[in-house]
Amino acid sequence: xxxxxxxxQMQSITKEFPxxxxxxxxxxxVKAGEIHAICGENGAGKSTLMxxxxxxxxxxxxxxxxxxxxxxxxxxxxxASEHAxxxxxxxxxxxxxELSIMENxxxxxxPAKRGVIDWKEARRRSIDLMARVGLSEDxxxxxxxxxxxxxxxxxxxxxxxxxxxxxILDEPTAALNESDSQHLLDLIRGLKGRGITSxxxxxxxxxxxxxxxxxxxxxxxxxxxTLDVKADGVDEDxxxxxxxxxxxxxxxxxxxxxIGEVLFEARNWTVQHPTVPDRLVCKxxxxxxxxxxxxxxxxxxxxxxxxxxxxxxxxSYGKFLEGQTFMHGREVKxxxxxxxxxxxxxxxTEDRKTLGLNLxxxxxxxxxxxxxxKITKGLVVDMNREYQxxxxxxxxxxxxxxxxxxxxxxxxxxxxxxVVLAKWMFTxxxxxILDEPTRGIDVGAKYEIYGIIQRxxxxxxxxxxxxxxxxxxxxxxxxxxxxxEGAITGVLDKDEATQENxxxxxxxxxxxxxx
Amino acid sequence: MDxxxxxxxxxxxxxxxxxxxxxxxxxFQILTGGLTLTPDNVIxxxxxxxxxxxxxxxxxxxxxxxxxxxxxxxxxxxxxxxxAITMRDWHLxxxxxxxxxxxxxxxxxVWQGFWVAYVGIPAFIVTLAxxxxxxxxxxFIGQSNTVPxxxxxxxxxxGYLPEIGPDTGYNNLTLLLGLIGAAxxxxxxxxxxxxxxxxxxxxxxxxxxVTRLVLIVAAILYATYLFAxxxxxxxxxxxxxxxxxxxxxxxxxxxKTIIGRHIYxxxxxxxxxxxxxxxxxxxxxxxMMNMAVLAALAGMVFVGRSTASGPFDGTGWELDxxxxxxxxxxxxxxxxxxxxxxxxxxxxxxxxxxxxQLLGVGADLTQMIKGIVLLLxxxxxxxxxxxxxxxxxxxxxxGIGGNGGNGNRGVPAQPDETTKTTEVLARES
Ligand SMILES: Nc1ncnc2c1ncn2[C@@H]1O[C@H](COP(=O)(O)OP(=O)(O)OP(=O)(O)O)[C@@H](O)[C@H]1O
Ligand SMILES: [Mg+2]
Numbered sequence: 001x002x003x004x005x006x007x008x009q010m011q012s013i014t015k016e017f018p019x020x021x022x023x024x025x026x027x028x029x030v031k032a033g034e035i036h037a038i039c040g041e042n043g044a045g046k047s048t049l050m051x052x053x054x055x056x057x058x059x060x061x062x063x064x065x066x067x068x069x070x071x072x073x074x075x076x077x078x079x080a081s082e083h084a085x086x087x088x089x090x091x092x093x094x095x096x097x098e099l100s101i102m103e104n105x106x107x108x109x110x111p112a113k114r115g116v117i118d119w120k121e122a123r124r125r126s127i128d129l130m131a132r133v134g135l136s137e138d139x140x141x142x143x144x145x146x147x148x149x150x151x152x153x154x155x156x157x158x159x160x161x162x163x164x165x166x167x168i169l170d171e172p173t174a175a176l177n178e179s180d181s182q183h184l185l186d187l188i189r190g191l192k193g194r195g196i197t198s199x200x201x202x203x204x205x206x207x208x209x210x211x212x213x214x215x216x217x218x219x220x221x222x223x224x225x226t227l228d229v230k231a232d233g234v235d236e237d238x239x240x241x242x243x244x245x246x247x248x249x250x251x252x253x254x255x256x257x258x259i260g261e262v263l264f265e266a267r268n269w270t271v272q273h274p275t276v277p278d279r280l281v282c283k284x285x286x287x288x289x290x291x292x293x294x295x296x297x298x299x300x301x302x303x304x305x306x307x308x309x310x311x312x313x314x315x316s317y318g319k320f321l322e323g324q325t326f327m328h329g330r331e332v333k334x335x336x337x338x339x340x341x342x343x344x345x346x347x348x349t350e351d352r353k354t355l356g357l358n359l360x361x362x363x364x365x366x367x368x369x370x371x372x373x374k375i376t377k378g379l380v381v382d383m384n385r386e387y388q389x390x391x392x393x394x395x396x397x398x399x400x401x402x403x404x405x406x407x408x409x410x411x412x413x414x415x416x417x418x419v420v421l422a423k424w425m426f427t428x429x430x431x432x433i434l435d436e437p438t439r440g441i442d443v444g445a446k447y448e449i450y451g452i453i454q455r456x457x458x459x460x461x462x463x464x465x466x467x468x469x470x471x472x473x474x475x476x477x478x479x480x481x482x483x484x485e486g487a488i489t490g491v492l493d494k495d496e497a498t499q500e501n502x503x504x505x506x507x508x509x510x511x512x513x514x515x
Numbered sequence: 516m517d518x519x520x521x522x523x524x525x526x527x528x529x530x531x532x533x534x535x536x537x538x539x540x541x542x543f544q545i546l547t548g549g550l551t552l553t554p555d556n557v558i559x560x561x562x563x564x565x566x567x568x569x570x571x572x573x574x575x576x577x578x579x580x581x582x583x584x585x586x587x588x589x590x591x592x593x594x595x596x597x598x599a600i601t602m603r604d605w606h607l608x609x610x611x612x613x614x615x616x617x618x619x620x621x622x623x624x625v626w627q628g629f630w631v632a633y634v635g636i637p638a639f640i641v642t643l644a645x646x647x648x649x650x651x652x653x654x655f656i657g658q659s660n661t662v663p664x665x666x667x668x669x670x671x672x673x674g675y676l677p678e679i680g681p682d683t684g685y686n687n688l689t690l691l692l693g694l695i696g697a698a699x700x701x702x703x704x705x706x707x708x709x710x711x712x713x714x715x716x717x718x719x720x721x722x723x724x725v726t727r728l729v730l731i732v733a734a735i736l737y738a739t740y741l742f743a744x745x746x747x748x749x750x751x752x753x754x755x756x757x758x759x760x761x762x763x764x765x766x767x768x769x770x771k772t773i774i775g776r777h778i779y780x781x782x783x784x785x786x787x788x789x790x791x792x793x794x795x796x797x798x799x800x801x802x803m804m805n806m807a808v809l810a811a812l813a814g815m816v817f818v819g820r821s822t823a824s825g826p827f828d829g830t831g832w833e834l835d836x837x838x839x840x841x842x843x844x845x846x847x848x849x850x851x852x853x854x855x856x857x858x859x860x861x862x863x864x865x866x867x868x869x870x871x872q873l874l875g876v877g878a879d880l881t882q883m884i885k886g887i888v889l890l891l892x893x894x895x896x897x898x899x900x901x902x903x904x905x906x907x908x909x910x911x912x913x914g915i916g917g918n919g920g921n922g923n924r925g926v927p928a929q930p931d932e933t934t935k936t937t938e939v940l941a942r943e944s
Contacts, residue, residue, distance in 0.1 A: 341792045380771050
């Protein structure tokens with residue numbers, strides 16, 4: 001590796017937003033043909049750096065030089081960087097759900113003769129591209145009908161179509177389960193074999209350790225160090241030390257559960273798919289949560305965990321068929337979200353961009369948005385209380401933002417998640433359902449969020465955690481339910497659960513598991 | 516220069532709409548040789564535009580919630596004719612007539628709100644249908660005739676504050692109103708500043724606050740002077756009072772109450788709002804209904820001013836109101852906008868209209884100029900937002916009248932990780 005030529009050098013890049021210096025004097029040097037990881041806490045400036053590189057922030061809006069293939073580049077837009085062979089796949093997917101795989105792959109790059117699209121050629125090329133990334137779907141399948149894992153592959157096919165030389169992936173596996181992630185990582189390794197250089201950003205440090213050749217660490221908008229994974233014998237702990245500036249003793253805070261009586265119970269919960277009449281997304285599910293208990297929901301992508309949570313939360317998903325819910329042993333009906341909130345439930349969605357946040361809002365109004373009544377006197381929203389409350393949560397969650405007047409759209413992904421969490425914590429629910437609460441969140445912040453979850457439990461609240469990261473569930477939960485195709489297939493106590501037996505229950509129906 | 520920057524929110528390009536309004540007034544004052552800022556003209560300007568400004572208040576809420584209302588002119592006309600005819604035929608007193616008009620407005624609002632909120636038809640379609648429907652209704656009921664209204668009804672459109680108290684050479688009530696207004700602004704601004712400081716929030720430098728206050732108070736007092744020294748019999752007009760009251764109420768409701776927050780939330784991200792417990796259907800319904808009630812009020816103010824209801828009342832009003840809202844900084848996609856911003860936007864259009872008229876510019880040219888101004892104003896706003904700074908209207912509105920908060924909703928053009936559509940589009944183009 002060491003003697004490979006350098007393909008990219010970003011030299012003392014400084015980028016300021018009004019009031020925030022997102023990058024100051026950051027340097028990055030990437031060798032041709034390597035997989036280069038960028039690590040750093042939420043808001044460290046990773047995405048910003050990649051946006052500078054790919055022309056999202058055009059030349060002139062930052063200072064410093066980008067030297068790519070030996071020449072200083074002055075990209076004025078994304079198109080210009082793509083022309084040079086740099087393609088970025090953003091933290092959140094940029095596919096059009098209604099369009100087919102093929103149309104998405106060629107969006108903006110349609111093979112055309114005099115403006116008329118040559119669909120035959122497009123089909124031929126898309127089948128070829130799809131084969132290269134390991135997709136065997138019909139190219140006419142709408143993108144919304146394939147899972148997130150495959151959507152990620154479509155993004156890569158799209159990049160390959162642009163004859164990419166330097167591929168930038170901003171948290172590509174954040175929304176993927178382990179096997180999809182593995183497939184994607186293998187693919188990136190395969191691309192490396194074909195001479196494509198990759199820059200990858202991820203908070204999943206085990207993946208970084210596994211795939212990266214070198215790692216550049218960014219902290220608070222400054223480049224701290226660049227590590228050579230093999231030569232320096234880098235492991236996760238070493239990366240964390242660079243990211244947070246000190247060693248992190250353990251991944252989970254100490255917590256002694258104080259579990260009380262049953263707080264919430266669902267019986268025979270059955271829900272039908274919103275549009276497909278005879279498909280059940282929740283099949284006669286029974287489960288309960290006790291006071292002070294953290295209950296994990298494990299399952300593969302699409303197993304129906306989110307659907308279950310959202311249908312419980314005020315029937316906000318699917319068509320309710322039958323089932324009962326109980327709080328403190330008394331039956332409660334929650335047909336609408338306000339009813340569910342009144343009954344003491346809170347639900348933090350996995351999809352913060354489309355379901356969790358109003359991106360036009362600022363931090364303070366987001367924080368109080370689900371519990372406006374708590375800060376209202378008569379008819380009037382008490383703006384001073386609002387400010388205080390938001391400020392309290394900003395401090396206790398350590399949200400990185402200049403102040404609570406900042407628009408949430410300007411926060412980094414992880415910090416947005418903290419604001420959503422604050423919003424639900426402020427409703428002070430008795431049962432808080434957290435759907436992928438640490439997606440896209442850095443190790444340090446994860447530790448903090450685990451601490452928050454445990455604190456809530458210690459206060460006697462019930463917490464349900466849905467997560468695709470098994471280590472997280474194992475470390476955090478007192479009890480874990482497994483779900484497969486809409487049905488609960490088992491429940492394991494903390495001390496009997498392991499990755500293996502969970503995985504087994506997550507991948508087969510109950511009767512097979514029992515056999 | 517630095518001082519100016521601070522005063523107007525951080526950047527000289529940010530003088531924005533308020534500055535544009537002031538500049539426009541000064542420009543026309545010079546061009547017309549002092550005819551713009553005369554008592555008569557100012558009173559006239561207010562009277563002639565109050566109904567559009569009333570509409571703009573309702574329209575900004577509709578647009579914040581992510582809808583549009585094309586039917587306001589027709590609704591105003593329908594209500595106008597019904598009120599005029601019932602008062603003529605049944606000899607209703609004016610007060611009852613006004614109440615009846617508001618009720619009819621509410622009924623129409625229920626109709627449109629039902630389709631938009633509960634059936635889920637886009638407001639554009641519902642109100643396009645309403646535009647035809649209620650225009651037709653006006654002409655059907657009035658048989659395309661003009662129907663006069665009783666003298667005392669004209670008070671709401673053409674009345675003035677009465678002369679009371681000792682003869683000071685000014686209209687005493689107007690003076691009183693002006694002084695109360697100025698005092699209230701100072702009080703609320705200072706209180707907001709004190710509270711913000713107590714919370715440890717950032718506050719502008721002392722001199723910035725003071726200078727702003729001095730400017731605002733001077734403007735209020737000067738306006739008071741103009742209104743108080745008009746022709747005998749004129750003073751602060753009743754439509755102006757109606758408007759003032761509405762601005763206070765709606766400014767307050769939109770920024771400081773739960774329903775106000777919910778309107779912004781629904782317009783900003785309906786799904787997120789619903790999952791936070793906002794009943795978006797109810798919000799949409801209320802917003803559409805409220806618009807129709809305000810349209811009814813605007814219609815009656817207009818009828819009062821023109822002393823009769825006619826078959827072509829209110830044509831094109833929807834466009835004026837929508838233009839005012841967008842000039843005032845609202846976003847086509849919803850979630851952004853302020854009541855006061857829209858009033859400022861409406862005043863920009865009004866001053867432009869009035870000034871060109873005084874200069875003897877024809878209706879054809881006036882329209883062309885207004886079109887360009889609308890385009891440039893919104894382009895300017897978009898430009899400032901690309902610069903990542905909140906719109907000036909928003910910034911300045913934060914302090915005024917203690918009505919702070921919701922102004923700062925500028926949409927950054929490059930929100931982190933949300934640029935996906937723009938980026939896909941960028942690749943496409
Ligand atoms: N458009 C913007 N306007 C203002 N500030 C911004 C903008 N985009 C990013 N920032 C700020 O720049 C800093 C770096 O953000 P960036 O998105 O690069 O972080 P990140 O390292 O990618 O974090 P994450 O791991 O959470 O995705 C943050 O403090 C963020 O609030
Ligand atoms: Mg990022």
